[in-house]
Amino acid sequence: MKKVTLFSFNGELMCFIHVLLNALNMKAKGYDVRVVIEGASTKLLSELKVETNPLHEMFKKALQTGIIDGVCRACSAKMGTLKDAEEIGLALLDDMSGHPSMSRYIDNGYEIITF
Secondary structure, three states: OOEEEEEEOOOOHHHHHHHHHHHHHHHHOOOEEEEEEOHHHHHHHHHHOOOOOOOHHHHHHHHHHOOEEEEEHHHHHHOOOHHHHHHHOOOEEOOEOOEOOHHHHHHOOOEEEEO
């Protein structure tokens, strides 16, 4: 089984939709896929949790399938969405000075793709 972790850094909604589309596609094809919400993309949490947002349903589906591994604790705090991450129920990833470590995924056999 292919193991892939998608690290989303870009804070543009149109870029994040491609992270979700690719992750859901990989999941449907049997990949062990994870999404890590990092950097400027953490600011999108406040938008994605709103039910009227056009991407809310896709985000909800990604959450339900378990492919979103978590969100960067430091970046979500900096972008003002730490509370949103907690309300959504996302794991706060902080094993590398407050940020998620790519090496943890690599050590567990995951290929890293960044957006």
